[in-house]
Amino acid sequence: MDNSKSNPTPQLAVDVRNVTKTFGVGDTKTVALKGVVFEARQGELLMVVGPSGCGKTTLLSVVAGTLNFEEGEIDVFGASLHKLKPAQITEFRKRNIGFIFQQFNLIPTLNAVENVSVPLLIGGMSRRDAEEKAAATMKKVGLGEKIKARPNDLSGGQQQRVAIARALVHEPRLIICDEPTSALDSETGHCIMELLYEVARSPQRCVIIVTHDNRVFQYADRMTEMEDGRVRRVHENLARKNDMAGSLVAQV
Numbered sequence: 022m023d024n025s026k027s028n029p030t031p032q033l034a035v036d037v038r039n040v041t042k043t044f045g046v047g048d049t050k051t052v053a054l055k056g057v058v059f060e061a062r063q064g065e066l067l068m069v070v071g072p073s074g075c076g077k078t079t080l081l082s083v084v085a086g087t088l089n090f091e092e093g094e095i096d097v098f099g100a101s102l103h104k105l106k107p108a109q110i111t112e113f114r115k116r117n118i119g120f121i122f123q124q125f126n127l128i129p130t131l132n133a134v135e136n137v138s139v140p141l142l143i144g145g146m147s148r149r150d151a152e153e154k155a156a157a158t159m160k161k162v163g164l165g166e167k168i169k170a171r172p173n174d175l176s177g178g179q180q181q182r183v184a185i186a187r188a189l190v191h192e193p194r195l196i197i198c199d200e201p202t203s204a205l206d207s208e209t210g211h212c213i214m215e216l217l218y219e220v221a222r223s224p225q226r227c228v229i230i231v232t233h234d235n236r237v238f239q240y241a242d243r244m245t246e247m248e249d250g251r252v253r254r255v256h257e258n259l260a261r262k263n264d265m266a267g268s269l270v271a272q273v
């Protein structure tokens with residue numbers, strides 16, 4: 022069957038071409054990315070898997086512009102990171118990228134809603150508007166009751182949800198998550214995945230999730246397998262595709 026008309030090539034959110042990243046020199050030298058080729062599409066939730074040390078966090082860091090790289094090219098939503106100056110990359114990141122780190126990186130002296138407000142304040146929003154929007158985002162992740170709590174007074178799962186709210190609050194196009202469900206119980210984990218799935222589906226968005234958690238795959242459009250600094254294989258989630266076909270039919 023010829024699907025070429027009904028299935029045009031999806032536009033890329035992230036296009037990584039032959040990127041090399043080395044840490045250290047001499048005896049301590051580690052080549053973390055070995056000419057990696059990697060793609061994430063607009064409108065998709067992409068899962069990235071691979072053994073510890075294979076370069077997943079490094080790949081996400083170069084895509085997010087928090088780490089420089091020696092060779093290769095990276096386009097993120099049309100911006101060519103390899104051509105931008107550091108200040109331009111910082112500006113691009115502020116507007117377009119939301120992170121959920123493995124260690125949640127919350128600021129301990131700020132309460133939850135203040136932590137979630139940070140990306141909005143950096144973007145120039147007034148404190149009052151920022152806290153209002155941050156509180157609304159906290160409700161979405163099920164933490165409406167914990168707005169004033171400090172990170173140390175929250176459980177691991179709750180801290181992670183604060184980190185997720187902070188990554189979503191400024192409505193970035195690309196959301197990058199390093200093990201986002203690891204500290205969550207099963208019910209909360211599924212709610213968060215539903216939310217991230219919805220976010221990925223909004224126009225001109227993309228969610229990339231590094232995880233060992235097999236439960237994530239049911240929400241993913243595709244899964245990229247990494248090994249030893251490269252992408253080894255990409256799997257399509259056909260069940261997800263059928264879902265989408267079903268919902269398209271339902272809309273018509």
Ligand SMILES: Nc1ncnc2c1ncn2[C@@H]1O[C@H](COP(=O)(O)OP(=O)(O)O)[C@@H](O)[C@H]1O
Pocket residue numbers: 044045051052053071072073074075076077078079080
């Ligand atoms: N800041 C760093 N300094 C030195 N080596 C690093 C650094 N970050 C990562 N590495 C090395 O790069 C390789 C890939 O690491 P990483 O991207 O963290 O893997 P993963 O996230 O898949 O576990 C590993 O060998 C790791 O030890």
Ligand SMILES: [Mg+2]
Pocket residue numbers: 077078079199
């Ligand atoms: Mg990692």
